[in-house]
Amino acid sequence: MPPNASLEFNIPVELAGRRVDQVLAQLMPDYSRTRIKDWIEAGRVTLDGRVPRPRDSVSGGEAVHVRPLVPVMHEDRAQDIALDIRYEDDSLVVLNKPAGLVVHPAAGNREGTLLNALLHHCPALATQPRAGIVHRLDKDTSGLMVVAKTPAAHQVLVTALAAHDVSREYLALVQGELIAGGTVDEPIARHVRDRKRMGVVPGGKPAVSHYRLVERFIGHTLLRVSLETGRTHQIRVHMSHIRHPIVGDPAYGGRLRLPPGAGEALTETMRGFRRQALHATRLALTHPATGEGMAWEAEPPEDMLTLIDALRVHARLRDD
Structure with missing residues (x-):
């Protein structure tokens, strides 16, 4: 629904006898009771054509007309940028972000971001935080x-993320040959010398x-990393x-390391890969409205698959 579009519905008869503001808060869970009360007092709500008071009781069956007034939180421009949407319903969108797409506008980079694309895809998001x-x-992940x-969905998902109830798994192609999995439990903060980078920092x-x-x-080793x-x-x-x-990580990867015996094709492929080889491959969560467990998987993009395949071919040739 676009921002500030009108809403029309009927009050269920089983809610008869309850206060108008209480009933509307139950029937419109995306808005707070305080905001609904403000709309009633401002004359933006009618029941069967009359303007009620917040404390008035409903009889059940009344036709409700609401003219919401929701502040637009974003002045960023909506832009018609293609999105790879893997799932969408009234509560959420799950998408597969391409490498190279910035998520949020920032100084010097106000357009061409995921946020601009989302505002075009769903104009009502202009009233949502971020x-x-x-x-x-990251841009290149x-x-x-x-x-x-x-x-309501935003609050549930933010809370779930904070409680580690959203599962996120990544495919990461790293330098060196690991022989086993493991865990890194180290604190992260702004790098003490380079403020544009992060680092493992005590405290x-x-x-x-x-x-x-x-x-x-x-x-090299291909890893599956969970957070x-x-x-x-x-x-x-x-x-x-x-x-x-x-x-390929420009900030934390150091110089390019070609595997021993790398041929021309592998050398060209690795030198041409100019971003971190990191892909968010799996997302699992509890649906914020239905409580249903849901999960999605997405293969890495073509450039990362090509790099992995080149390393696989090189390893096979060396084994032969």
Whole structure:
């Protein structure tokens, strides 16, 4: 529903005898009782054509007409940018973000972001905090994200994220050959010398990443990483901290390391991969309205699949 669009419905007869503001708060759970009371007092609510008081009782069956007045939280421009939507209903949108797409507008980068795309796709998100975005991915990290379409869904999802009740798993191609999975439990904060980067810093915010092996190549390993926390650059910082930085990471990856015996094709592929090889591959959560457990999976984009396949071919050739 676009911001401030009118609402029309009838009051169920079983709610007869209750206060108008209480009834509307129950029937319109996306809005607070305080906001609904303000609309009633401002004459923006009618019952069978008359303007009630908040404390008036309903008889049941009345025709309700509501003209909401919801402040627009975003002045950012809606833009027709293609979205890879994997699921959508009245409460949420699950999408597969491409690498290279910035999530939020910022100074010097006000347009062409995921937020601009969401405002075009669903204009009502202009009334939601951060246009309903409840978590983010770095510009050059691809993968699954969830967006809340209503205030109620936003509150439930933010609370679930804080309680670690939303499962997020990533595929990360890292430098070096790991022999087993593990856990990195190290605090993260702003880097002490480079304020544009994050780092493992004593006294920083708690951060826990679990990783397990998916496939091992020559000089590289494909990992599946799950998060208990959601700190900025968490996986990138943690993998670098254990000396297995993510391939292509411009901030934490160091210089390019070609595997021994790399041929021309693999060398060209690795040199041409100019972003971190990190993809949010699985998202699982409890639906904020129905309570149903839901999960989605998304394969990495073509550039990352090509890189993985090139390493796989190189490993096979060396084995032969």
